[in-house]
Amino acid sequence: MTTIPSALDDIRVLDVSQGIAGPLCAKLLGDFGADVIKVEPAGGECGRRMPPFFQDDPDPEKSLFFLLVNLNKRGITLNLEKPQGADIFKKLARLADVVVETFPPGYLESLGLDHASLERENPGLVMTSITPFGQSGPYSRYKGEELLAYAMSGIMSISGTTDREPLKHGGFQAQYEAGFNGTMATLFTLLLRDATGAGQHVDVSIQEVVTSTMVANQPFYSWAGGVQGRRRPVGTMFGNVMPCKDGYFVSQAGGGASWDDLAEFYGRQELKDERFADVDQRTVNGQALDAILIEAAKERTMAEMFKTASEQYRMLFGIVQTPADLAHCAQLEAREFYQNVEHPVIGKINVPFRLWNMTEIPARYRRPAPTLGQHNAEVYGRLLGYAEEEVTELREAGVI
Amino acid sequence: MARLPLEGIRVIDSGHVFAVPYAGGLMADLGAEVIKIEGPGRLDITRYSPFSGVHADNQPGTDPWNRTSNFNLINRGKKSLALDLSRAEGREVLKDLIRVSDVFMESFTPRVMRGWGLDYPNMKELKPDIIMVSNTGYGSGPGPYLQYPAQATTQEATHGLAHVTGYRGDLPSKAGQSYVDFLASWACLMAIALALRYRNRSGKGSWIDVGMYQLGCYTISEYILDWLVNNRLGERLGNRHPSYAPQGCYPCAGDDQWCVVSVRDDEEWAALCHLMGKPELTREVRFATNRDRITHHDEIDAIIAQWTRNLAKVEVMERLQGVGVPAGAVFDARDVNLDPHLSSRGFLETVRFPAERRMGKRVIMGRPWRLSKTPLAVQGPGPALGQHNREVLQGILGYSDGRYADLEQAGIIDTRPTQPRPLSHMEMDERVRQGRLAYYEPDFKERLGIQDEPAPAPSDSSPALIGNRHT
Numbered sequence A: 001m002t003t004i005p006s007a008l009d010d011i012r013v014l015d016v017s018q019g020i021a022g023p024l025c026a027k028l029l030g031d032f033g034a035d036v037i038k039v040e041p042a043g044g045e046c047g048r049r050m051p052p053f054f055q056d057d058p059d060p061e062k063s064l065f066f067l068l069v070n071l072n073k074r075g076i077t078l079n080l081e082k083p084q085g086a087d088i089f090k091k092l093a094r095l096a097d098v099v100v101e102t103f104p105p106g107y108l109e110s111l112g113l114d115h116a117s118l119e120r121e122n123p124g125l126v127m128t129s130i131t132p133f134g135q136s137g138p139y140s141r142y143k144g145e146e147l148l149a150y151a152m153s154g155i156m157s158i159s160g161t162t163d164r165e166p167l168k169h170g171g172f173q174a175q176y177e178a179g180f181n182g183t184m185a186t187l188f189t190l191l192l193r194d195a196t197g198a199g200q201h202v203d204v205s206i207q208e209v210v211t212s213t214m215v216a217n218q219p220f221y222s223w224a225g226g227v228q229g230r231r232r233p234v235g236t237m238f239g240n241v242m243p244c245k246d247g248y249f250v251s252q253a254g255g256g257a258s259w260d261d262l263a264e265f266y267g268r269q270e271l272k273d274e275r276f277a278d279v280d281q282r283t284v285n286g287q288a289l290d291a292i293l294i295e296a297a298k299e300r301t302m303a304e305m306f307k308t309a310s311e312q313y314r315m316l317f318g319i320v321q322t323p324a325d326l327a328h329c330a331q332l333e334a335r336e337f338y339q340n341v342e343h344p345v346i347g348k349i350n351v352p353f354r355l356w357n358m359t360e361i362p363a364r365y366r367r368p369a370p371t372l373g374q375h376n377a378e379v380y381g382r383l384l385g386y387a388e389e390e391v392t393e394l395r396e397a398g399v400i
Numbered sequence B: 001m002a003r004l005p006l007e008g009i010r011v012i013d014s015g016h017v018f019a020v021p022y023a024g025g026l027m028a029d030l031g032a033e034v035i036k037i038e039g040p041g042r043l044d045i046t047r048y049s050p051f052s053g054v055h056a057d058n059q060p061g062t063d064p065w066n067r068t069s070n071f072n073l074i075n076r077g078k079k080s081l082a083l084d085l086s087r088a089e090g091r092e093v094l095k096d097l098i099r100v101s102d103v104f105m106e107s108f109t110p111r112v113m114r115g116w117g118l119d120y121p122n123m124k125e126l127k128p129d130i131i132m133v134s135n136t137g138y139g140s141g142p143g144p145y146l147q148y149p150a151q152a153t154t155q156e157a158t159h160g161l162a163h164v165t166g167y168r169g170d171l172p173s174k175a176g177q178s179y180v181d182f183l184a185s186w187a188c189l190m191a192i193a194l195a196l197r198y199r200n201r202s203g204k205g206s207w208i209d210v211g212m213y214q215l216g217c218y219t220i221s222e223y224i225l226d227w228l229v230n231n232r233l234g235e236r237l238g239n240r241h242p243s244y245a246p247q248g249c250y251p252c253a254g255d256d257q258w259c260v261v262s263v264r265d266d267e268e269w270a271a272l273c274h275l276m277g278k279p280e281l282t283r284e285v286r287f288a289t290n291r292d293r294i295t296h297h298d299e300i301d302a303i304i305a306q307w308t309r310n311l312a313k314v315e316v317m318e319r320l321q322g323v324g325v326p327a328g329a330v331f332d333a334r335d336v337n338l339d340p341h342l343s344s345r346g347f348l349e350t351v352r353f354p355a356e357r358r359m360g361k362r363v364i365m366g367r368p369w370r371l372s373k374t375p376l377a378v379q380g381p382g383p384a385l386g387q388h389n390r391e392v393l394q395g396i397l398g399y400s401d402g403r404y405a406d407l408e409q410a411g412i413i414d415t416r417p418t419q420p421r422p423l424s425h426m427e428m429d430e431r432v433r434q435g436r437l438a439y440y441e442p443d444f445k446e447r448l449g450i451q452d453e454p455a456p457a458p459s460d461s462s463p464a465l466i467g468n469r470h471t
Helices: A020-030 A064-067 A083-094 A115-121 A146-151 A173-196 A206-211 A218-224 A259-266 A279-284 A286-296 A302-312 A323-327 A330-334 A374-384 A388-397 B019-029 B071-072 B088-099 B110-115 B121-124 B152-158 B179-202 B210-220 B221-230 B268-275 B279-283 B289-296 B297-306 B311-323 B335-339 B339-345 B389-396 B399-407 B430-434 B444-448
Strands: A011-015 A035-040 A073-077 A096-100 A127-131 A201-205 A240-243 A247-251 A316-321 A338-343 A347-352 B009-015 B033-038 B079-082 B105-106 B131-136 B205-209 B249-250 B258-262 B327-328 B347-353 B361-365 B369-372
Touching: A011 A083, A020 A035, A020 A064, A020 A073, A020 A096, A035 A083, A035 A146, A035 B361, A064 B221, A083 A115, A083 A374, A083 B131, A096 A173, A127 A173, A146 A173, A146 A206, A146 B327, A173 A201, A173 A206, A173 B019, A173 B110, A173 B179, A173 B369, A201 A206, A206 A316, A206 B339, A218 B071, A218 B335, A218 B361, A218 B444, A240 B361, A247 B152, A259 A286, A259 A302, A279 A286, A302 A316, A316 B339, A323 B399, A330 B210, A347 B430, A374 A388, A374 B221, A388 B019, B009 B019, B009 B088, B019 B033, B019 B071, B019 B105, B019 B179, B071 B361, B079 B389, B088 B121, B088 B311, B088 B389, B105 B179, B105 B369, B110 B131, B131 B179, B152 B179, B152 B210, B179 B205, B179 B210, B210 B221, B249 B297, B258 B297, B258 B311, B268 B279, B268 B311, B289 B297, B311 B327, B327 B444, B335 B444, B389 B399
Parallel strands: A011 A035, A011 A096, A035 A073, A096 A127, A127 A201, B009 B033, B009 B105, B033 B079, B105 B131, B131 B205
Antiparallel strands: A201 B369, A240 A247, A247 A316, A338 A347, B249 B258, B258 B327, B347 B361
């Protein structure tokens, strides 16, 4: 009986994507066993220029964002815009199962490297395209940017307060979300290919990915015509962020706790008043409720409240943790969230890695992110069979 | 018809609310047979609570638990089995079902599953190659927070997102609605696809242990790395970009109408200046480089807002995109439902409910990805409670008429909730008055093309919009 070491050890991925979403999609395939070859232009992809940098040095080998989303890959350089480069890419595509790309729609077609062309080389090839608005439709040629994904998904219209402008999520949530969806769609397409032998083109739209989180909003309109907005600036702090002695917390009704439990936890008997008895009452009397809770939390710390509320009262309770808290979190440690990585330029560093746990085939770390062109000799020589002098010629011709 | 990716896969979905059920709904789209299990005394709270959204046409009707928006969107295409798992006879039925299923999804506490003898080791006894998915707030393994109650809305703070979300220089803020639930949904789907492929190749099942907290933490990884290496704690930037300027959300003509604009380089800056009719700004030394524009961001914001203020948000978007500047109108739920781009891509699907459900047609979101050779579609509406009791127990499990009647008699299966919930109903204009809704449009069905009857002749008055704004 043969031992199967992972879910994807028989899969090879060409990652020509740039930035965050595409590289993350390909990296996750690598975490579960795929051989991922990252294909970059000679100057490196734009992800190498993304902050934060190791010791704030904007060197293309020191982007920490690049490191995060390019673990478990080999890396080569290749100029797709030269005919010889495009030919080499086709050769690679013959040996691959998946191509991940994030170019503007139409770009790969102009180079003869779109799915229809590559499929002639390899009928089982799955190509996953992750773009701001997808491959088709009136916005498909629009330029995208992180902020636009929040605006055009609807999520921004309900974030922030009514007295101010709509507010984006912090960081690059849309990119992470799109990366996850890219991986998922690729995997389901591979399952289908296993059964039918046919590859296909997977079209992931970042706008639609973020819109998919609007499950409580999109159908509210098609069910009853209602449109949610942002919260009012006063009388709405309960359930949102409130201040305490050394930071901020979020407290919610429900979970394993009754409303009376909340009154006990906060030590405020007046919370048991009729005016706070149910959700409707608490909404109408929000300002009074906020004032009582803020006063009650004034002298209490985040750590104490989190522990007491969660362990003693079984309340739904959160505290606003900072990146420093997360970097040293015992819960994350117990879940083996961090992977210690040894990078040739950055050195040893803990990198967020494990998204979930699973028996048999957990995510496995194999190698750090590649330095630019690190595996040219290995891939062009061993995989494609070019002689050393041929590789030199290609380099001199600006192809690799 | 083209073969679907999960054809022939049977999934038992015992999850509640968003994370696990949404994964199940998407699996139904992908061709799986998804059986949703709820207790007749323990309904999914998206059928009745503040998590339910709204009843169709804001009418509770005689079966309000079957009419809510959130439940029906999330649970589309599933079969409903209303089975009392709190009783041993109910769990025996579940065990029979596990024996003939491929995937079992749950979001109970680890203690409950063990108590029922349905933790993974026991599950494997029933079906050796079962794929089991457990979704919990902090994971099913060890860890100090293992027993802590959790919900996406409180975890948003704990997993670090609130710290980096908020207006510049202001308090931390919550971001989306139940944000981490969706990360969990997608994690379940990725892991299930991997586990299915592994099972197909090796014959072995697996147990997938998703903890929402670590998924949320992962999406602020770059801040964690910045802390670990550069001792920087991250800050709230509002709508600004960490590296480029200007970027922001600007007011447009009308009430609560906005457009976002993002300028990444000198070329986009020049295009913006020319479009605004202010070419002289490109020669202004204070705005010459990206660094200068970051320094003078407030001043530039005022100039852009001055220009956008009198234009419709869609016009700002179209004109800026026309000259190669990233810009996007801030869509609300109405705009999303009526967006020509999303419609043209088939992202919005119309689902028809059976006549006896009295819900007509409704528009729901499909999936954010398209396969070139396999058209995917929502396979059917969300099920009525217990709608498929007989189909599952007799059709799939082959129970006799007698056994089925006994289970029905004993209340192990049912088609009505055994514990009626207090009905929370509120008129639409009261919802607007309380700030729960920004506004509502009584003629939404006409706009969406989902009228029950041919549209009546237009009246002279135009009561199309009721609420705090006009378009």
